[in-house]
Amino acid sequence: MDRIWQTLEGNSYLETGFSPQNVILSLLLAFMLGQLMAWVYYFTHSGLSYSRSFVQSLVIITVVVALVMSTIQNSFVTAVGLMGALSIIRFRNVIKDTRDIAFIFCALVIGMAAGSQRFAIAIIGTIVLAFIILYLRYTNFGTHLPHNAFLRFSIAKHIEPNHPIHSILKRFCGSFTLVSAQGSDYGDPNVEYAFQLMVRNASKNEKMLAELEQIENVKNISLTMQEQLLDV
Numbered sequence: 001m002d003r004i005w006q007t008l009e010g011n012s013y014l015e016t017g018f019s020p021q022n023v024i025l026s027l028l029l030a031f032m033l034g035q036l037m038a039w040v041y042y043f044t045h046s047g048l049s050y051s052r053s054f055v056q057s058l059v060i061i062t063v064v065v066a067l068v069m070s071t072i073q074n075s076f077v078t079a080v081g082l083m084g085a086l087s088i089i090r091f092r093n094v095i096k097d098t099r100d101i102a103f104i105f106c107a108l109v110i111g112m113a114a115g116s117q118r119f120a121i122a123i124i125g126t127i128v129l130a131f132i133i134l135y136l137r138y139t140n141f142g143t144h145l146p147h148n149a150f151l152r153f154s155i156a157k158h159i160e161p162n163h164p165i166h167s168i169l170k171r172f173c174g175s176f177t178l179v180s181a182q183g184s185d186y187g188d189p190n191v192e193y194a195f196q197l198m199v200r201n202a203s204k205n206e207k208m209l210a211e212l213e214q215i216e217n218v219k220n221i222s223l224t225m226q227e228q229l230l231d232v
Contacts, residue, residue, distance in 0.1 A: 022117055023070045027063055030114035033126040034062030034107060040130045041103050044137035049097065058103055062111040069115025148226035149205075150179075151195040156217035158191055164215055172208040174198040190219070199225075 038058040095101055106129055113122035135141070151169075158181065159165055169176045179194040199205065205223060212221055 025119075026066050026070055026114050026117055029119055029122060030062045030066035030111050031059065033110050033114065033122055034059040036126055036130060037062070037103065037106055037110065040133050044133055046137070047097060054100065058107045061104065061107040062114070065108050065111025066115035069112055149197040149199050150224045150226070151176075151197055152192065152220070152222040152224075153212065153218055154190040154192045154220045156189050156191075159193070165212065165218070168208060168211050168215075169195065169197065172200060172204060174200050192220075 038055045041058060042055055095104075110122055110126055113119075113125060155165075175198045177196045179196050180192075181194075182192045183190075202225065205225075209221055209223060212218055
């Protein structure tokens with residue numbers, strides 16, 4: 001085991017030079033590490049814009065970058081020529097999630113390390129990045145509480161300050177602000193209300209909606225969490 005690890009640590013173009021075995025080893029390692037990052041992305045993805053093609057692209061990018069590094073082989077002329085050839089390609093897909101950009105950057109760096117035959121850096125870097133991503137996912141790091149939400153409903157008349165709706169919102173929300181109260185222009189007595197809420201506990205949203213539905217003349221209740229809007 002120690003001999004294998006010493007081989008991984010000392011293996012580089014500067015020491016071993018080019019050989020088909022080294023290139024195959026670089027591509028296979030890039031393929032395995034790319035799959036590891038793709039699986040980490042798959043298990044930690046929580047948004048609504050999941051794409052199978054993006055997950056597959058993480059594996060392909062890692063292998064392609066490793067192949068690029070193997071092609072360059074510390075040659076400046078080859079690097080310039082390859083850069084000119086790749087400049088023909090135009091990428092038109094817009095990446096909305098900055099987290100996806102971070103995964104692409106991880107795939108690039110891992111592919112560079114594997115392609116330049118710095119195998120120890122590629123393996124250690126992938127494992128450390130995987131643990132960091134899993135930690136951020138399962139600890140909900142960066143989650144802002146209480147949750148922002150938008151509540152919409154219609155009622156047959158304007159509500160007074162002592163209306164039961166206000167008492168319900170006070171129990172379930174840290175604060176709430178009236179955004180709009182719009183009546184109909186076609187003789188409809190219903191008034192559409194919109195509130196911005198700071199929900200204390202998102203798990204009790206269903207209970208809050210159930211109590212609002214029991215109030216007389218309240219219809220068309222809609223609650224939208226801000227996190228869901230951002231994911232779209």
